[in-house]
Amino acid sequence: MSLLRVENVTHYFGGLRAVHNYNLRVEPGQIRGLIGPNGAGKTTIFNLITGIYTPTEGEIWLEDSSIVGLRPYEIASSGLGRTFQNLRLWRHMTVLEHVKMAHYSKISYGLIGAFFGTPKRHREEAEIEEKANSLLELVEVRPLADQIVTNLPYGALRRVEMARALATEPKVLFLDEPTAGMNPEELTRMMDIIRRVHGELGLAIFLIEHRMKVVMDLCNTIQTLVFGEVIAEGTPEETQNNPRVIEAYLGEEVVT
Amino acid sequence: MGVRTGVRSGELSTGRNRLGQLLNRIWAPFSQVPLLGWLLGALIAVALEQLLGTYLARILGMIKIPALFGFAIVLKDLALIPSAILYVLLIYVLPVAVIARLSASLANRLAAKLLSFPMWVSVIVHLGLLYAVLGLWAGVSDYRTLVARLTLIGIMLTLSLNVVNGYMGEFSCSHPGFMALGAYGASVFTMVAFVDDRAFGPPLLPPALGPFMFPTALIVGGATAALGATLVAIPSFRTRGDYLAIISLAFTFIVKSFIENLEVVGGPRGLGSQPDWANLPTVFVWTVLCLWIINNFVRSTLGKALNAVRDEEMAANAMTVNTRRTKMIAFLFAAFWAGVAGGLFAHVLRYINPGTFGLQKLAEVLAMVYFGGLNSVAGPIVGAVSFNLLGEALRPLEVYKWIIIPLLLIVVMIFRPTGLIAFREFDVKNLLEPKQKPEEEVEHVAAAR
Numbered sequence: 275m276s277l278l279r280v281e282n283v284t285h286y287f288g289g290l291r292a293v294h295n296y297n298l299r300v301e302p303g304q305i306r307g308l309i310g311p312n313g314a315g316k317t318t319i320f321n322l323i324t325g326i327y328t329p330t331e332g333e334i335w336l337e338d339s340s341i342v343g344l345r346p347y348e349i350a351s352s353g354l355g356r357t358f359q360n361l362r363l364w365r366h367m368t369v370l371e372h373v374k375m376a377h378y379s380k381i382s383y384g385l386i387g388a389f390f391g392t393p394k395r396h397r398e399e400a401e402i403e404e405k406a407n408s409l410l411e412l413v414e415v416r417p418l419a420d421q422i423v424t425n426l427p428y429g430a431l432r433r434v435e436m437a438r439a440l441a442t443e444p445k446v447l448f449l450d451e452p453t454a455g456m457n458p459e460e461l462t463r464m465m466d467i468i469r470r471v472h473g474e475l476g477l478a479i480f481l482i483e484h485r486m487k488v489v490m491d492l493c494n495t496i497q498t499l500v501f502g503e504v505i506a507e508g509t510p511e512e513t514q515n516n517p518r519v520i521e522a523y524l525g526e527e528v529v530t
Numbered sequence: 531m532g533v534r535t536g537v538r539s540g541e542l543s544t545g546r547n548r549l550g551q552l553l554n555r556i557w558a559p560f561s562q563v564p565l566l567g568w569l570l571g572a573l574i575a576v577a578l579e580q581l582l583g584t585y586l587a588r589i590l591g592m593i594k595i596p597a598l599f600g601f602a603i604v605l606k607d608l609a610l611i612p613s614a615i616l617y618v619l620l621i622y623v624l625p626v627a628v629i630a631r632l633s634a635s636l637a638n639r640l641a642a643k644l645l646s647f648p649m650w651v652s653v654i655v656h657l658g659l660l661y662a663v664l665g666l667w668a669g670v671s672d673y674r675t676l677v678a679r680l681t682l683i684g685i686m687l688t689l690s691l692n693v694v695n696g697y698m699g700e701f702s703c704s705h706p707g708f709m710a711l712g713a714y715g716a717s718v719f720t721m722v723a724f725v726d727d728r729a730f731g732p733p734l735l736p737p738a739l740g741p742f743m744f745p746t747a748l749i750v751g752g753a754t755a756a757l758g759a760t761l762v763a764i765p766s767f768r769t770r771g772d773y774l775a776i777i778s779l780a781f782t783f784i785v786k787s788f789i790e791n792l793e794v795v796g797g798p799r800g801l802g803s804q805p806d807w808a809n810l811p812t813v814f815v816w817t818v819l820c821l822w823i824i825n826n827f828v829r830s831t832l833g834k835a836l837n838a839v840r841d842e843e844m845a846a847n848a849m850t851v852n853t854r855r856t857k858m859i860a861f862l863f864a865a866f867w868a869g870v871a872g873g874l875f876a877h878v879l880r881y882i883n884p885g886t887f888g889l890q891k892l893a894e895v896l897a898m899v900y901f902g903g904l905n906s907v908a909g910p911i912v913g914a915v916s917f918n919l920l921g922e923a924l925r926p927l928e929v930y931k932w933i934i935i936p937l938l939l940i941v942v943m944i945f946r947p948t949g950l951i952a953f954r955e956f957d958v959k960n961l962l963e964p965k966q967k968p969e970e971e972v973e974h975v976a977a978a979r
């Protein structure tokens with residue numbers, strides 16, 4: 275049984291068909307890639323799976339339960355963590371607070387604990403702080419834990435977002451262009467961190483990328499999306515040599 | 531031209547620097563005074579006022595002790611400016627400064643000692659001192675007691691509205707409505723149960739029980755307000771969008787006209803003769819309770835979810851935060867405290883009518899929130915205290931008061947758009963800590979070098 279199954283998902287924005295007949299299977303431990311030109315519908319697919327949009331048609335299963343129609347926080351708590359293409363951090367919070375916040379659904383001290391500062395609350399807050407700190411360690415931002423995120427360099431922000439997504443304890447981690455806007459140095463570091471996260475936490479990763487080098491190096495299987503339709507699916511080599519992909523996507527990149 | 535302006539702005543900035551240096555130099559001897567020291571100083575000052583205040587006021591040509599630091603007296607008779615200033619200096623500033631400075635090392639040692647026990651010990655000692663200062667100050671006249679109680683109620687209103695307008699970043703206008711629900715809910719409870727009055731007839735329970743049941747009455751008031759809040763919250767938070775401001779404003783008007791048409795509670799004539807149970811200690815204890823619970827909440831991860839919802843709701847949702855539930859809880863929570871404040875308000879004034887809970891009340895609460903500072907606990911205290919004292923002090927100016935206060939608010943908004951003390955955590959331990967290491971230790975370190 276696949277970890278995540280997406281079957282024949284189609285989505286319209288008004289009259290615009292953004293995604294057409296999309297299928298996906300993610301197996302435990304896989305790293306899958308999704309590439310495609312600007313406006314192809316990649317982010318829309320992420321938003322459909324994570325519940326921000328409800329698909330016009332189609333089914334989505336996480337393990338054996340359907341997640342179509344669930345609210346985003348329910349989908350997140352049941353095991354799909356994500357980052358955003360244009361960072362969506364909380365601008366008045368520290369790095370540590372970000373990662374602690376993503377433990378929200380696991381907090382059990384409740385309102386009584388929140389209002390009266392019970393010992394149980396202090397214990398639980400200390401626990402999630404410890405977990406948060408080890409995630410910050412993992413993505414190499416531990417020294418910045420007490421900084422407000424607006425003070426941080428760009429590369430660190432992307433890693434904070436990743437730590438935050440990991441704190442939801444996902445079975446599948448969705449990364450929307452994790453290396454967008456990075457300089458070569460930050461890029462290598464990010465790729466190392468993705469590999470390390472994958473190795474240490476043993477989760478499946480589904481990532482959108484624009485840079486071929488990143489997808490080719492990291493992914494087991496790659497889907498190529500053009501105008502909301504998957505035109506090719508295969509290993510990095512197959513994708514690289516597929517004439518339709520070259521025509522629709524790689525060619526364009528060579529030109530620009 | 532350009533050069534000249536350059537020179538001038540240069541002079542200006544050195545002027546400002548010099549002022550800053552001067553302030554720093556004045557402040558330096560006091561930088562090591564812990565909160566405990568200030569409280570001791572204030573205690574001596576207010577005790578001094580009890581003993582010598584009337585005497586000194588007479589010598590300085592005033593009829594009685596100036597009620598609020600001499601503002602009102604000065605506005606009535608400008609010739610008394612020097613007397614008022616002298617009074618404030620001699621009774622408050624000088625004793626506080628001298629005692630705080632002289633007792634600094636003792637106070638530091640004491641503060642350190644207190645913190646070696648569980649924290650609540652130190653908290654109780656500080657609160658006890660604070661209450662002693664407030665009680666002695668307010669004990670001088672009934673007027674002061676009234677102002678003190680209304681100010682404390684103002685703090686509760688401001689703190690609770692700040693949960694919605696500051697921490698959660700929505701704009702709610704329903705606080706007067708919640709206050710009205712709390713005021714009427716608590717009043718009806720106490721009057722039906724414990725008071726023989728024209729509106730509700732003989733009491734149901736022995737009146738001697740009354741004061742012990744007053745907390746229940748306030749909780750009933752708070753719960754009434756929270757119930758009303760669900761009517762606002764359900765339509766406002768179901769969908770995304772900025773409906774809350776409109777719906778909550780409408781709510782305030784609806785509550786007002788609902789009560790105006792409710793003859794059982796006196797309709798537009800209002801409801802009077804509530805029992806006199808909201809004395810200064812009671813209001814003080816409830817204010818402290820409100821502050822403690824709100825501060826606990828906003829510092830917990832559950833409470834910080836409000837900030838997440840405010841700053842980036844989609845991300846909050848994707849990080850497992852149940853955003854709708856978070857908003858509902860915060861809104862009902864804020865309404866509850868506005869209701870409790872309303873219940874206290876009714877039992878302080880012992881007369882309420884629907885007109886009290888209209889636009890002017892709204893303007894006052896909003897002003898206190900935005901003046902004091904968003905997303906902060908210290909901010910609302912500063913906002914409510916300064917707004918209430920200013921409002922009372924400027925009372926002799928009558929209508930002009932309503933020109934000066936908004937102008938002040940605009941000035942604050944220009945220089946500090948989020949308010950005086952915004953986006954700051956209220957860390958109790960930090961507040962109570964000694965401001966200086968014990969002297970021996972400092973010497974040891976120096977000797978070791």
Ligand SMILES: Nc1ncnc2c1ncn2[C@@H]1O[C@H](COP(=O)(O)OP(=O)(O)OP(=O)(O)O)[C@@H](O)[C@H]1O
Nearest residue numbers: 287290292310311312313314315316317318319359
């Ligand atoms: N909320 C929306 N409402 C209407 N149209 C939308 C919405 N979101 C996306 N679209 C449209 O759907 C199409 C796919 O957008 P999407 O953001 O998924 O592309 P993408 O593949 O992620 O592109 P990029 O590489 O630029 O991130 C685009 O034409 C976009 O304009």
Ligand SMILES: [Mg+2]
Nearest residue numbers: 316317318359
């Ligand atoms: Mg995209």
